[in-house]
Amino acid sequence: MCIECSGIHRNLGTHLSRVRSLDLDDWPVELMQVMSSIGNELANSIWQESSQGQTKPSVDSTREEKEWWIRAKYEQKLFLAPLPCRELSLGQHLLQATADEDLWTAILLLAHGSWKEVNKTCGERDSCTALHLACCKGNVVLVHLLIWYGVDIMAGDAHGNTVLAYAWQPSSQECINVLLQYGCPNECSPWCKNKMGKINKNN
Ligand SMILES: [Zn+2]
Structure with a gap:
């Protein structure tokens, strides 16, 4: 532009x-x-x-x-595509779209959603947020988008697992890099410590 x-x-x-300049800014x-x-x-x-x-x-x-x-x-979202008619609340729908890795629907929901809605947690799945789910999938595109739209990077699930611990499951280095870059504390959850302990033992 x-x-x-x-x-x-x-x-x-x-x-x-x-806004990022193609020439002047770096592109991780x-x-x-x-x-x-x-x-x-x-x-x-x-x-x-x-x-x-x-x-x-x-x-x-x-x-x-x-x-x-x-x-x-x-700002006024005048040309924005409307929300689909669904039984689900926006937050629940976002959790589902993230679990399905449905990028188009996730962006649409984020564009419409309030901070509270995008931070909705999953009842059945250990109170995790959409960011936990995206990390679990190792989907760096969704991870980036969810952070930009204000999903809490510090939120733990019902067991205190951080989003970083979830990113360790698929060993997604890209997701881990993004989380650290946005200030997620680099500390291991009990789950993660356990796993790391096993890895160290095996070595
Ligand atoms: Zn122009």
Whole structure:
């Protein structure tokens, strides 16, 4: 995108938008995976499902026109695809979409969800959050997205297991890297200690 649009995006704040320069910023491999898995087509099928009769600004549009469009799209969520009609609450649906690794549905739900909704825990599965489930799957794309949308990185499940302990199950180095990078404490849970103890013994 152009300098003008990237400036407008930066002004929205990181809770709504993140801007990275292809030339000036570094691109960790985990972030590359997120960007290449989502891409413009998938993102726009959610954030710009219907333009509501408005015309998307072009390069030649004024700064005001561009700013109106960007704010309408991300701040007012004017063009956002609607939530599917489901019996499930948004939080329960997000847990299911994460367990199914259904990226499109997860992004749609995150775009609509409040902080409280996206932090919903799974009753039957040890009170884990969607972030625990994504870590368990070793799905670094979902892990990144859930953190960006405010799922608590410090939350433990009913047994006190951290999200990091869950990322150890599939031994997902990428997920572990992302969790540490976002400040997840690098301490072992009782479960993890047990496993590590066994590994050390075997060695
Ligand atoms: Zn632009």
